[in-house]
Amino acid sequence: MIWNEKIECASREEIEELQLERLQDVVKRAYENVPYYRKRFDEEGVKPKDIKTLDDIKKLPLTTKDDLRAAYPFGMFAVPHREIVEVHTSSGTTGKPTVSGYTREDIQIWSEVMARGLTMFGLTEDDIIQNTHGYGLFTGGFGVHYGAQNIGATVIPISTGQTRRQIEIMKDFGTTVLIFTPSYGLYLAEVAEEEGLTKEDLKLKSIGFGAEMWTEEMRQEIQNRFNAPAYNIYGLTEIIGPGVALECSEQDGLHVMEDHFYPEIIDSQTLEVLPEGEKGELVLTTLTRQGMPIIRFRTKDVTCLRNGTCACGRTHVKMDRITGRTDDMLKIRGVAVFPSQIEKALLKMDGIEPHYQIIVTRPHHLDELEVQVETSPKLFSDEVKELVGIKKKIENYIQNEIGLRVDVTLVEPKTLPRSEGKAVRVIDKRELS
C-alpha cells in the first residue's frame, strides 16, 4: 500500500522540478519574513533570485541549533502569531530549547508525511495503533497521532510509562500496531513476558520505532520478541518532528519525504556537500513549512543518502539509519545528554576534581550511565557512610541536571586517562554502529 502514490512514486525529474519550485518559494518567504534569514543571506551576499537550480542551495548559509536557540522563543516564525496553531519544543537539555511553530497547513503536512510512513508499516483504517511516544511538547506523540488519524486508524494515545497497563491494553484492545523507542520496546517485551503474555497472544502486524540509535541486532530482537516487523522512524523537532523519513517494507533505509524536506549530506569539517552514497552529516531544508521555514539545518546526525527506485515502488531518496553524531551528544534511553551537563552538575559539588569519565553501556537492552569521578582530599572522608553519602549527592546533582538516574563511582586520583588536547570524556560501549 502506498498512501500518496502520485508523489511517492514520481519520477526523479518530477520530484526535482517540484523541489526547485518549492525551494525558490521557501527561500523567498524566509528572506522576506524572518529577520534572521534576511541578515544571514545579506551577509553571504545571496538573494532569493540567485536560486536558479537545486544545486544553488549550496550558496545558502547553514542553520545551526545555536541559531535557533538565539531566536528563542518565536524569532524564527515567518507568519503572524494568530496563524500559529501549535508549538512544540526540543527537550532543552543544553540550555534554552528550540521552539517549533506550526500553522494549520503545517499540521496537515505533518499528518500527510506521517500517514505515508505509517502506510509503509501497513497501517490502515482497520488497525488499532498503540502510541507509546509521549504527548506534550515532545513531537513524537502528536506526529504519530496526526498520521494515524489521517489514515483513519484507531489511536490509543497512551504515551510512555504505565507499562503494565500498556500490556493489558495491548491484549484487551487487540493492538495491531505499536509505536515505541527501541529501548522502551525491549522493556515492554520483558514486562509482557513477566505478565505471561506470549507472542501468540499478541495480534501485532507491525512496529514503528525511532528517536534513538539502534543496531540491526536490536531490531531482530524486537521483531522476535513481538513477532512482527519493526520499521524505523526519523524526524526532529526543528524540522517538523517524526515524519521526515520513514522505512518501507524493504527495511533497507528510510524514504525521505523529498517533496517536503530537501536532504543534503555535508562533510562536517569542510562543510562541503558530499556526493550521493557518502557518509556525512545530514542537512535538511523544509520546502513547504509555513510557520517556521528552516534553511539548511545541520542535524548533526551521521548517515548517507541513496537514490534509485526502491523495490517497494517508491522513488524518494533513502537514508541509512543514523549511526553517529558529529557533536558529543549522547542519546541515553531516548534522552539527549551532553557531557557538559554532567560537568555542570559536578561543578556544583565542592571539592570535586575536574577529572571524570562517562561510561555508557547497555547490559540488558536498557542504557546504563556510569560517571567515574576522581576523589580529592576535600571529598574524601574517613567514614564509609559519609563517602556513600557524597556519592549519592553527586548522583542526585547529575540526575537533576539530565533527568536520568546515574551510577557514580569514586576512583583514585590520577587514574582516569589524561589526553593531550581534548579529553576523552565519554566511553560508549553500546556498539551501535
Place this chain on the structure above:
Amino acid sequence: MKIKQLSIFLENKKGRMRNALEVLAEAGFNIRALSIADTSDFGILRLIVPEPDAAKKVLEENNFVVKVGYVIAVEMSDQPGGLSSILGMLDDSDINLDYLYAFVDEKEERAIVLLHPEDIDAGLEALEKGGATIIPSEDVYNW
C-alpha cells in the same frame, strides 16, 4: 590520649591495597596496626604508623588521597568480656562508635583495641572516667 591514624581511599579493585602498602614499604614505614573498611565500590584503608605525617606526604606524592584522623588505643583484659566492658563505658555515656579494630601487643602480652567514637573527645573522657587503660601514642608507635 589520641593517636594519629591514616585513612587512605582505595578503589575496590585488584592490586590497589598492595600499591599503597608498597609505597609505604619503599619509604621504610613499618605498619603497627591496620584495618580496612570496604564497600562494593571503594575501600578505606586505616593505618597506624610511627610517623603519620611523613607517611601521608609520601602517599600523597604517589597520588593517594589520605586523611589524618584520630583514634583511641585502649588496653583490654585478655579474657571473656574484656572488650564489652570497654564498650559499656562508651554506651553508658551514650557515645556512638564509628568503628574499631583490635590487635595483640606481643611484647607486653596484651590485647589492644583502637576505637573511633563519633565524638572522640567525649569518648576519651568516658573511657578515662570508666577506668580504662589508655595507651599513649609513643607506646603505640614503638611496638
